[in-house]
Amino acid sequence: MSTLHEMADDQERWQHEVGSEPEWVKDMCAVPWVVMSRRDGSIEIIDTNNRVVAKMVDGSAEIRATIASVICDQVNKI
Numbered sequence: 142m143s144t145l146h147e148m149a150d151d152q153e154r155w156q157h158e159v160g161s162e163p164e165w166v167k168d169m170c171a172v173p174w175v176v177m178s179r180r181d182g183s184i185e186i187i188d189t190n191n192r193v194v195a196k197m198v199d200g201s202a203e204i205r206a207t208i209a210s211v212i213c214d215q216v217n218k219i
Contacts, residue, residue: 173216174187174212174213184197185197
């Protein structure tokens with residue numbers, strides 16, 4: 142039974158860390174919108190409220206990252 146409880150704690154910790162990652166990145170970069178690369182290969186743009194405003198899954202990773210970077214640069218200039 143203890144193992145199940147530990148697994149649940151580990152899963153909760155993982156969910157918290159994954160959920161707070163965009164906020165941590167924004168704090169480190171000191172910008173309102175950031176680009177996040179996910180394990181599934183998708184590229185996401187995260188806004189000031191930690192919401193995904195765009196998710197790109199098609200095309201090469203380089204093109205998706207470049208497009209996301211340009212979008213964030215334009216928004217962060219405002």
